[in-house]
Amino acid sequence: MLSRLTGAILRAVLVVLLIATPSILLPGTNADTGQTIALVALIAAVFTVLEYQSSYPSLVEFRDAPPFNRVRFGALFITVFALTLILRGESQPSTMTQLAQAAGRSIGEVIDFPYSPVRLIVLMLPENASAFLIDRVRTAAGLSYLVSIMSLGIFVILLRLRGWPTRHKNFNVWVNLPTFDPTAGGDVVARLERDSQINLILGFLLPFVIPAFIKLASDFVDPISLSNDHTLIWTITAWAFLPASLLMRGIALSRVASMISEQRERANVAGQDGTVLAH
Structure with missing residues (x-):
């Protein structure tokens, strides 16, 4: 259980990093864009944790087939x-x-x-x-x-x-x-x-x-x-x-x-x- 939760959290962090990369590295990102990206990253992170922490799948295909x-x-x-x-x-x-x-x-x-x-x-x-x-x-x-x-x-x-x-x-x-x-x-x-x-x-x-x-x-x-x-x-x-x-x-x-x-x-x-x- 702990191992699965740790893996889910790690995947969520990587998803957040993916979504936030342009706003982090590009200069001149305005506040509205930053807030939108933060909201999208938060939603994606929550979904990733719920999907990979659960024993029952919902949407992600080949979840257990790396x-x-x-x-x-x-x-x-x-x-x-x-x-x-x-x-x-x-x-x-x-x-x-x-x-x-x-x-x-x-x-x-x-x-x-x-x-x-x-x-x-x-x-x-x-x-x-x-x-x-x-x-x-x-x-x-x-x-x-x-x-x-x-x-x-x-x-x-x-x-x-x-x-x-x-x-x-x-x-x-x-x-x-x-x-x-x-x-x-x-x-x-x-x-x-x-x-x-x-x-x-x-x-x-x-x-x-x-x-x-x-x-x-x-x-x-x-x-x-x-x-x-x-x-x-x-x-x-x-x-x-x-x-x-x-x-x-x-x-x-x-x-x-x-x-x-x-x-x-x-x-x-x-x-x-x-x-x-x-x-």
Whole structure:
């Protein structure tokens, strides 16, 4: 019980640090923004403690099947921290911020080719956008997209090397998939495979669809102002992180479906062997 509570508190602290990183490192954060961030961080911390301290899951998937959530959180934190360093370097340059800016700018220029997600996110900007804004959006998009791709690759490698999710302990579907109801009807394996395919398709399409949707919506409502540092960080982070997260979830669901199918086959073979021995 104590160990579980300690782990829940540690996770809550990390979540608070993630949310507060831009306001801590960026100069000139106003009081209203700081209060909003503090409220969001407090709500996220309370939810994290309640979720991970409880024996019964509520919303967080694969809670008891590391490193799924650890890889996702790591990618999210690295993205937010790197983008914050890039923007901090515009007013308070240092060796670290200059390194982040140089890396982000180089990556953004390499990935910014026709029909690429980075090119689409740049084309999303208004026609009167300044060259400075275009450059900072390209830099942020390129770096965040690279982090998302690397996190996906790391997850796939760990999945193969560690035999995720069942090498060291049993996999509890109810704990790790609290939003999935195995009694809702239909074959469980077929439903898991269908959900996996949907997540994979959405994860692949979202980096292309989100900029197009925002561009179309800008004709009817005011476009998102990416000139604001906090807006830029969280918008670009969400644009890169959500598709990668969906792809990871699709791969994970496919792995769970395969695991259940393999267990069924072993049970059928064992049952057939038992029948033969009985005769």
